[in-house]
Amino acid sequence: MPMIYDVTIDGKDYRLELERANGGWKCKLDGLEVQMDALLRRPDVLSILIGGRSYEIKRERSAGDTHLWVGSVRYAAELRDPRSLHSRASGRVDEQGPRRLLALMPGKVVRILVEEKSEVDAGQGVLVMEAMKMQNEIKSPKKGMIAKIVAVVGANVNAGDVLAIVE
Amino acid sequence: MFKKILIANRGEIAVRVMRACREMGITAVAVYSDADRASLHVSRADEAYHIGPAAAAESYLNIPKILDAAKRSGADAIHPGYGFLSENAKFAQACAGTGVKFIGPSAASMEIMGSKTRARVAMEKAGIPFVPGVSHGLASFQETAEVAAAIGYPVMLKAAAGGGGKGMRLVQAREELRSALEEARSEAQRAFGDGEVYLEKAIANPRHIEMQVLADEHGNTVYLGERECSIQRRHQKVMEEAPSSMVSPDLRRRMGEVAVRVAKAAGYANAGTVEFLVDAEKNFYFLEMNTRLQVEHPVTELVSGLDLVHLQIRIAAGEKLPFAQADVSLRGHAIECRIYAEDPDNNYFPSPGKITLLLQPSGPGIRRDSGVYEGWTVPIDYDPLLAKLIGYGSDRPQAISRLVRALNEYFVGGIKTNISLFRRILGDADFQAGKVDTGYLDRLLKNPRPEAGQEDCKVAAIAAGVFAVLDPGASANAARRDSVATSAWKGTARTEALS
Numbered sequence: 306m307p308m309i310y311d312v313t314i315d316g317k318d319y320r321l322e323l324e325r326a327n328g329g330w331k332c333k334l335d336g337l338e339v340q341m342d343a344l345l346r347r348p349d350v351l352s353i354l355i356g357g358r359s360y361e362i363k364r365e366r367s368a369g370d371t372h373l374w375v376g377s378v379r380y381a382a383e384l385r386d387p388r389s390l391h392s393r394a395s396g397r398v399d400e401q402g403p404r405r406l407l408a409l410m411p412g413k414v415v416r417i418l419v420e421e422k423s424e425v426d427a428g429q430g431v432l433v434m435e436a437m438k439m440q441n442e443i444k445s446p447k448k449g450m451i452a453k454i455v456a457v458v459g460a461n462v463n464a465g466d467v468l469a470i471v472e
Numbered sequence: 473m474f475k476k477i478l479i480a481n482r483g484e485i486a487v488r489v490m491r492a493c494r495e496m497g498i499t500a501v502a503v504y505s506d507a508d509r510a511s512l513h514v515s516r517a518d519e520a521y522h523i524g525p526a527a528a529a530e531s532y533l534n535i536p537k538i539l540d541a542a543k544r545s546g547a548d549a550i551h552p553g554y555g556f557l558s559e560n561a562k563f564a565q566a567c568a569g570t571g572v573k574f575i576g577p578s579a580a581s582m583e584i585m586g587s588k589t590r591a592r593v594a595m596e597k598a599g600i601p602f603v604p605g606v607s608h609g610l611a612s613f614q615e616t617a618e619v620a621a622a623i624g625y626p627v628m629l630k631a632a633a634g635g636g637g638k639g640m641r642l643v644q645a646r647e648e649l650r651s652a653l654e655e656a657r658s659e660a661q662r663a664f665g666d667g668e669v670y671l672e673k674a675i676a677n678p679r680h681i682e683m684q685v686l687a688d689e690h691g692n693t694v695y696l697g698e699r700e701c702s703i704q705r706r707h708q709k710v711m712e713e714a715p716s717s718m719v720s721p722d723l724r725r726r727m728g729e730v731a732v733r734v735a736k737a738a739g740y741a742n743a744g745t746v747e748f749l750v751d752a753e754k755n756f757y758f759l760e761m762n763t764r765l766q767v768e769h770p771v772t773e774l775v776s777g778l779d780l781v782h783l784q785i786r787i788a789a790g791e792k793l794p795f796a797q798a799d800v801s802l803r804g805h806a807i808e809c810r811i812y813a814e815d816p817d818n819n820y821f822p823s824p825g826k827i828t829l830l831l832q833p834s835g836p837g838i839r840r841d842s843g844v845y846e847g848w849t850v851p852i853d854y855d856p857l858l859a860k861l862i863g864y865g866s867d868r869p870q871a872i873s874r875l876v877r878a879l880n881e882y883f884v885g886g887i888k889t890n891i892s893l894f895r896r897i898l899g900d901a902d903f904q905a906g907k908v909d910t911g912y913l914d915r916l917l918k919n920p921r922p923e924a925g926q927e928d929c930k931v932a933a934i935a936a937g938v939f940a941v942l943d944p945g946a947s948a949n950a951a952r953r954d955s956v957a958t959s960a961w962k963g964t965a966r967t968e969a970l971s
Contacts, residue, residue: 308941312933319933323941330938334930341934345942349829349885351935362935363831363883364943367823373935375928377879379816379892382936410815410823410887411852436852437813437822461852464825 307331313383314373367409367464404446406469408462412436421454431469432456445471473789474498474549474573478542479513481553482532484843484859485767486513489551492781501545503538505531507851512843519545526853532556535563542572549573549788551781555855558764561586575788577763581738585761589632589670591738595758598737600730602758603749605672616653616671617646623673629653631660632668637707639663642674677909678749680704681716681756683731684772686783688793689741695728696776697802699768701747702908703897705820710890710913711897712768713807714775717868717906718754727756734761743769743784767810767860770839774806774864805871806864809879813856815888822856825849829885833878837864837871850887858889868906872898896921 307324322333332341342354351362363374373382416433419425430442431451445451449471456468477493478501479486486502490513493500502517507526514520521541524531531537533556542550550572552558561582567574576582585591592607604623609632610616620627620643629652631639639660641652653669661667679702687693700716701709715724731746738761745766747759769780787793814820830846842859844850850858861882863875876898882891897903900916 308937310937310940312936314929314932314936317929317933319930321933321937323937325941332934334934339930339934343935343938343942345938347829348943350831350883351938351942353931353935353938355931355934360931360935361880362932362939363829363885364935364939365883365885365888367825367886367888370817371936373932373939374883374892375931375935377876377882377891377895378925378928380929380932381817382932384936384940409818410821411825412822413852436824437854437856439822439856441818441821 307333309387311385311387313381315380403452403470403472404449405467406431406443406446406471408434408443408464408466408468410434410436411461411463412441413461414456414458414468415440417454417456417458418442419451419454421451423451425449425451425471431471434462443468447471474785476501476519476545476547477549477551477575477785478503478538478545478547478572479517479551479553480532480538481551481556481558482508482511482513482843482854483857484841485553485555485765487516487843488841489553489781490516492779492785495779496782496785498785501541501547503532503541505853507853510848512845512848521545526851528556528854535560535566538563539566539570539572542567543570547572549575549785551575551784552764554764554767559586559762573788575784576742577738577740577744581740582763584738585763587632588630588634588760589668591760592670594737595734598733600734600737600758601756603672603675606670609668609670610653613650613653617649619671620646620649623671626674626676628672628674629656629669630672631656631664631666632670633664633666634660639669640707675749675751675757677911678702678751679716679718679909680709680747680759681719681727681750682745682747682762682766683727684766684769684780685731685735685740685744685746686780686787686793687735687741687744688787689790690792692793692796693732693735693740694793694795694797694800695731696772696778696800698724698727699745699766699771700908701768702910703903703913704910705913705917709768709810711807711809711894712771713805713868713871714771715802715805718750723754723756730756730758734758742787743780767857768808770841770860770862771806771808774839774862775802775804776800777803804864804866805868806862807868807871807875808860808862809875809894810857810890811859811861811882811884812890813850813858813887814890816890816892817888820890822852823888824852824856825887827884827886829883831881831883833861833881835878835881837874838862838878839864844884858884861894869904872904 307322310321312319324331332339344352349364353360365372412434415435418430425445427448429445452470452472454469476499479489490500499518502520503523523537557563561579564574564579626644629641639656641656643652656669657667684696699714701712703711734746745762748756750756813823815823826849839862844858863871865871
């Protein structure tokens with residue numbers, strides 16, 4: 306029973322079928338069979354052999370997203386299981402419901418630019434964070450209303466901490 | 473020779489200086505703030521002293537605390553590295569006052585070069601070529617407008633106490649002058665506590681080329697060739713190389729001789745760097761002198777075969793330069809990449825955090841000066857430089873191909889870095905042809921990223937699925953609902969239940 310994934314690499318969509326068979330792999334990409342062997346060398350590092358070519362793939366994960374490095378080229382990667390209702394619901398249609406604004410990196414909250422219950426546009430600055438002597442404006446991911454501001458001026462936050470909620 | 477040197481710095485440069493101390497049989501003393509107990513420089517030292525809270529003003533910039541650590545450890549010299557107190561004349565003075573040797577120039581030399589207007593006056597006397605402009609702070613808008621009209625637009629307003637592009641404004645025409653002057657002044661005031669602003673003619677698309685000098689305390693001064701530092705973002709250097717592809721042997725000799733005159737005019741001793749702007753016609757103008765070791769000193773070390781930190785220490789100990797100008801010969805080509813904890817998807821904003829995975833390149837022609845290790849959390853309190861990757865080859869194409877190869881081997885996981893940027897620069901036709909100026913990188917970044925290779929995209933797609941199968945726990949951890957950037961790695965845990 307193969308596993309099926311919808312994968313998006315730098316905006317390009319692929320349908321991937323993977324199955325482990327006889328100690329090796331059966332792999333189809335967009336319906337075409339690919340001779341492939343894969344080995345997880347250590348967490349986040351793969352060795353993949355495709356038709357005699359050898360690739361080292363590194364996975365970069367951070368609070369919000371995943372990138373894959375093929376050599377020194379970095380690709381934005383998204384993966385969905387089309388059979389999973391859960392992942393379908395949380396895919397791109399996510400724009401609808403409330404969204405939590407997360408800190409993408411550790412730092413300090415230096416300013417809050419909007420008030421609770423105020424309307425914001427997509428891309429509008431909500432607050433300013435500082436790390437390593439640089440300030441960065443954290444923007445609203447969507448048009449809507451600021452339901453709650455969780456961040457406190459002067460507080461240190463970690464990557465992934467919730468800063469505000471936009472409805 | 474010194475028995476014990478305190479390194480008043482942190483990160484990769486502290487580790488670099490400690491290596492030199494070890495090589496010379498000198499005991500190395502680290503200092504560290506609350507944020508740096510686990511930092512690499514503390515483990516690499518022979519002795520380490522705590523100097524205070526994370527804020528630099530209360531630790532690495534705090535002169536009494538550093539001198540106290542020197543006293544407690546019994547250090548007979550202090551190496552300041554770069555940044556922090558390295559160009560602080562008061563610190564050099566205070567070291568002298570407590571009988572600890574400051575490894576660098578005298579406080580008097582630093583004071584001349586510390587103010588850009590004062591440096592201009594001193595260099596004017598010594599007949600050094602510099603960009604047409606004024607050598608004093610501008611008193612009024614009226615005066616500024618008159619000077620700007622006399623030398624001709626475009627002009628550049630600059631902070632006298634400045635550095636790093638702060639308090640700097642390019643002014644194309646008189647209409648922009650008043651607001652630019654106000655902005656430059658208030659920015660300079662905020663950044664340096666000194667609102668003095670002066671004015672120079674703006675050079676169109678200049679190159680930023682600097683000359684390494686070395687002077688002993690017996691009047692001998694030599695130059696060790698130039699470094700091309702034109703690849704910059706927000707006036708911060710990103711990549712440097714030696715030699716510059718636009719500098720001929722004759723131009724090198726002329727720039728070098730001027731750099732030596734600059735150093736002599738300031739009564740300079742130890743390692744220093746004279747920065748020049750070079751225009752399209754290869755006219756060069758004195759910009760400023762950095763009175764310390766530069767971040768990019770390794771490229772000069774690789775092409776000259778000299779160890780600048782060893783030489784700094786020997787000079788500070790009173791030794792004479794062990795060679796003359798005629799003995800300096802440059803060989804091969806070196807390029808340095810500054811590896812920063814920065815997010816390439818978020819305008820290169822700093823990205824501190826825990827390094828969960830560190831794969832480091834090595835092999836022929838590769839030097840790596842690093843201040844980090846796997847498992848360490850990069851603190852939010854300091855500059856985002858993690859390491860420097862330097863490629864060396866017998867010529868420029870070989871240096872480039874070695875760096876490209878090494879970048880393939882390099883990976884930092886858990887935080888974001890600018891590693892992918894270097895791949896782009898090294899593969900760019902203008903860079904390969906040596907056609908760079910200080911606007912090069914901004915222009916490159918405005919272009920859309922070159923289309924990714926079809927084959928590698930497919931490999932990435934397959935890898936995404938394989939990761940989901942073989943390393944699902946990690947994928948599930950990475951997944952967070954409602955993230956700012958939509959990610960669907962969260963689907964993977966459920967997929968596992970099916971397989």
